[in-house]
Amino acid sequence: MPLNEPVLTKRIPTWPWSDPKGRHIVGYDEFVSTGGYRALDKALSMQPQEIVQLVKDANLRGRGGAGFSAGLKWTFLPPVDGGRRYLCINCDEAEPGTFKDRLLVDFDPHQVLEGIAIACFACQLDTAYFFIRGEYHHQAKVMLKAIEEAYAKGVFGKQGLLQGKSKFAVECHLHRSAGAYICGEETGLLEAIEGKRGWPRIKPPFPAVKGLFGRPTIINNVETLAAVAPIVEHGLAWWKQLGCESGIGGAPSYGPKLMGVSGHVTRPGVYECDLGIPLSTLVNTHCLGMRHGKKFKGAIAGGVSMGILGPDQFDAPMDFDIGRRCDVLGLGTACPTVFDEDTDMVAVARNIARFFKNESCGQCTPCREGAGWIYKLISRIENYDATSKDLDLLLEIATSMGLTPGTTICGLADGNNFAIRTIVSKYRSEFEARVKRVSIPVTLASSRG
């Protein structure tokens, strides 16, 4: 069920984009002429609490990975006490295979800024920090220019939001990450903005109560905030027509979602779809099928941290229930990397294990040591230099690390746990063939990285 009318990307002209040099960035004037900042205008005539309630009722689930309700998170803030309160916008986007926030910033930065302004007003947050991935040089320039334009046009600044329509004034700054995956974890991000090493903090206290510089802070993903303006502008009934109900008794997955598809498909790209679209439809319709007509073998669900969808899960609905339905951690960023029949899944596991080994910040022993051991063991298996005991040991290490078993400070270790565990369990025969030192009919070179 592709969207009839793009919601988040309606002002992005070339879709999917094919020529990066021909890109067209929507500036302030064009944004306003196509209805931009109308939702902010409407929001400023509402009570802040009303907006929070609206976003909560819309069940806008966080698009950064965890799928937590944005409106509910906003209610965790303590009452205003006259001190600073912050909004941190997470555009770290370092999850392998994920490139959807980048598109919003690249082409339509004011769509994000409008969401930021509404969220700040709703939650009475006076300072926003747009935290952007270090490697996003071009996007940082685009966003900085858009922020400057927004100041010049009176959206932000001392006069109050939207040329003083509200007395509530918001400052907006851009902060470039030094470039580590862990700085995308919300409390690692706070440390990074404070100028420290991006080490995640132990929670509680949660950032809503004690966040940036010890003050109340909301952290939301870029795409989550981009969805706020359409909700305010068009209302609940409209929003709930998009996406899907749970189907298995969980919270609904309303709204559109940007899905960035990479890997062995004919036309990789970012597609805006209703939540709940089956992966097979996404691949066959939008991405024009598997590359060279090969068979589907599996897909990383939505960033490597989520684990893998197996060969029999091609029709998995891409909604926030996918974790419970398909034995993966969750929908994550909804950016799948697709693998065809020639892929060596042991090499895929080794590649992912290397990523987590390199990116562990080292604070927690199970993650720091476990990630290194997982990488060593998988490398041994890949090189036909392991016994079946090593395979058991690999699973034991993977399952004992993370927030879920309660052994680490942050969820990076759960990502490692799920990625490795699901690959081993769904493609076990390939691993067993390696420990028994038997060759298997796959193209080893195809997925070495």
Ligand SMILES: Cc1cc2nc3c(=O)[nH]c(=O)nc-3n(C[C@H](O)[C@H](O)[C@H](O)COP(=O)(O)O)c2cc1C
């Ligand atoms: C290791 C790690 C990396 C993360 N990286 C990102 C990221 O790049 N962008 C993001 O929005 N969220 C990332 N998250 C999730 C954030 O911690 C946080 O949940 C999210 O920014 C909240 O925004 P949302 O509720 O709007 O999704 C990461 C989490 C972990 C554990």
Ligand code: SF4
């Ligand atoms: S789980 Fe890993 S990345 Fe997260 S704080 Fe602990 S050591 Fe650092």
